[in-house]
Amino acid sequence: xxxxxxxxxxxxxxxxxxxxxxxxxxxxxxxxxxxxxxxxxxxxxxxxxxxxxxxxxxxxxxxxxxxxxxxxxxxxxxxxxxxxxxxxxxxxxxxxxxxxxxxxxxxxxxxxxxxxxxxxxxxxxxxxxxxxxxxxxxxxxxxxxxxxxxxxxxxxxxxxxxxxxxxxxxxxxxxxxxxxxxxxxxxxxxxxxxxxxxxxxxxxxxxxxxxxxxxxxxxxxxxxxxxxxxxxxxxxxxxxxxxxxxx
Ligand code: PEP
Numbered sequence: 530x531x532x533x534x535x536x537x538x539x540x541x542x543x544x545x546x547x548x549x550x551x552x553x554x555x556x557x558x559x560x561x562x563x564x565x566x567x568x569x570x571x572x573x574x575x576x577x578x579x580x581x582x583x584x585x586x587x588x589x590x591x592x593x594x595x596x597x598x599x600x601x602x603x604x605x606x607x608x609x610x611x612x613x614x615x616x617x618x619x620x621x622x623x624x625x626x627x628x629x630x631x632x633x634x635x636x637x638x639x640x641x642x643x644x645x646x647x648x649x650x651x652x653x654x655x656x657x658x659x660x661x662x663x664x665x666x667x668x669x670x671x672x673x674x675x676x677x678x679x680x681x682x683x684x685x686x687x688x689x690x691x692x693x694x695x696x697x698x699x700x701x702x703x704x705x706x707x708x709x710x711x712x713x714x715x716x717x718x719x720x721x722x723x724x725x726x727x728x729x730x731x732x733x734x735x736x737x738x739x740x741x742x743x744x745x746x747x748x749x750x751x752x753x754x755x756x757x758x759x760x761x762x763x764x765x766x767x768x769x770x771x772x773x774x775x776x
Contacts, residue, residue, distance in 0.1 A: 533564070538624070539759075543575055543763070552582035554766075556588070558773075568591050592619075595608065618650065635678035643682070659671075676719045688731060689731070689733075692712050693735075706747050714751075734754060
């Protein structure tokens with residue numbers, strides 16, 4: 530009922546030439562995959578190249594951020610309309626690096642989600658607790674706040690949630706399938722409070738040091754519908770292995 534989705538977040542990596550080379554190697558190896566959705570989020574400068582390379586494939590291109598205003602004096606920002614123009618079909622919003630390094634608040638993220646959806650972009654909405662919050666027993670409180678504030682006034686259509694415990698991102702410390710499933714189950718219950726039965730149709734991805742070695746165990750969990758992958762998405766062969774997790 531929920532098609533698995535494997536998404537790549539390249540963060541601040543790859544030139545235009547490296548992006549083109551990635552797709553030349555990656556696309557032939559995943560051409561036969563029709564039962565898993567694939568999204569790749571290159572940096573802004575590579576979006577148009579990525580969109581051009583994937584035009585005749587089922588791979589969707591996402592941006593890693595978008596601003597909520599339409600246009601104007603917002604130096605350095607990129608609007609949702611500009612992303613559509615560059616060939617994007619989706620956008621990652623609320624990533625922990627933007628929350629914690631670039632100090633994005635739930636309120637700003639909420640505005641960004643609204644703007645992205647208004648332009649027809651699918652939104653990969655990231656949430657997750659810090660290590661100190663987990664150790665203090667506050668994980669569920671953090672997830673509740675992020676969902677409630679981040680999705681305030683927002684319908685469920687076009688939303689994918691990515692649970693990314695901050696302590697697992699880029700650290701090599703993956704959450705165990707049990708820990709991840711427990712959080713995903715809780716997130717789905719929050720979505721059910723908000724959206725009722727529709728919560729069963731919303732995809733919840735796990736992110737945090739997912740690799741070809743651990744993806745199967747995570748994907749076997751009933752509420753884990755896919756993965757958002759950083760480091761292991763940068764090489765065509767390892768990302769292809771992740772996309773082909775069920776083969
Ligand atoms: C991410 O950036 O969303 C991520 C999960 O990174 P990594 O897979 O490298 O932990």
